[in-house]
Amino acid sequence: MAIDNTFEGLLGESVKIHGHLCPGQVLGVKMSRLGLKKIEIEDPKGKDRKSLIVFVEMDRCATDAVQSVTGCSLGHRTMKFMDYGKMAATFLNLKTGRAVRIVAKEEARGKAKEYFPAAENKYAAQLEAYKIMSDEDLFETMYVKVEIKPEDMPGRPLKRIPCEGCGEYVQDMREIYKDGKVLCKPCAYGGYYKIEGKSFSKQ
Numbered sequence: 001m002a003i004d005n006t007f008e009g010l011l012g013e014s015v016k017i018h019g020h021l022c023p024g025q026v027l028g029v030k031m032s033r034l035g036l037k038k039i040e041i042e043d044p045k046g047k048d049r050k051s052l053i054v055f056v057e058m059d060r061c062a063t064d065a066v067q068s069v070t071g072c073s074l075g076h077r078t079m080k081f082m083d084y085g086k087m088a089a090t091f092l093n094l095k096t097g098r099a100v101r102i103v104a105k106e107e108a109r110g111k112a113k114e115y116f117p118a119a120e121n122k123y124a125a126q127l128e129a130y131k132i133m134s135d136e137d138l139f140e141t142m143y144v145k146v147e148i149k150p151e152d153m154p155g156r157p158l159k160r161i162p163c164e165g166c167g168e169y170v171q172d173m174r175e176i177y178k179d180g181k182v183l184c185k186p187c188a189y190g191g192y193y194k195i196e197g198k199s200f201s202k203q
C-alpha cells in the first residue's frame with residue numbers, strides 16, 4: 001500500500017490511530033513533517049527507519065501524531081519521552097547527527113482565534129487555524145546537539161541484572177549503585193507504586 005505523505009493523508013492516518021481529530025493532531029503532524037524535513041529524513045517508516053529518533057516533551061494528543069507520522073515508538077526505543085510538559089519535540093538523524101527541536105509557539109493559540117473569530121470555541125478555532133497557519137506562525141525551531149548513550153539506543157539490552165532489594169531484573173543499565181548494593185530505581189528512590197499484595201503468593 002502506498003503511503004500518502006500529503007498533510008491530509010498523514011492527518012487522516014494520525015486521526016485513525018489517535019481516535020479523534022483535534023488541534024493536537026494537526027499540530028503534531030505539522031511539527032513532524034517540519035522536523036523530518038529539517039533533518040532530511042524522507043522515508044521515516046521505510047528506508048530511513050533506523051536513522052531516526054524522536055524526543056517528545058509532552059504526553060498529549062500531539063504525541064500520538066508524532067508517533068503516527070514518524071513511525072517512532074517507545075517499544076522500538078526510537079521515541080524518547082521527556083516529561084517536560086512542553087509542546088515540543090526533537091527530531092534526530094542518527095546518520096548525520098543533525099537534530100532539530102521544534103516548539104509550538106504560545107502566540108499561535110491566540111492567533112487561531114483571529115483567523116476564525118466566528119468559531120464555536122477556542123478549540124474549534126485552533127483546529128481549523130492550525131491547518132492553514134504557516135510553520136513560521138506555529139513553531140519555533142532550533143538546531144540542537146543531542147547525545148544518546150549506548151544503553152539508550154535501539155537494539156538488544158546491553159545488560160540485565162537483578163535488584164538486591166526486590167529481586168526483579170533491571171535491564172538497559174537502569175540499575176542504581178547505592179550503599180554497596182545494586183538496586184532498581186524504586187528500591188533506591190521509592191517508586192510510583194506501593195505493593196499491597198502479590199497475586200500468586202500466600203496472603
Ligand SMILES: [Zn+2]
Nearest residue numbers: 020022024061
Ligand atoms: Zn486528541
Ligand SMILES: [Zn+2]
Nearest residue numbers: 163166184187
Ligand atoms: Zn528493586
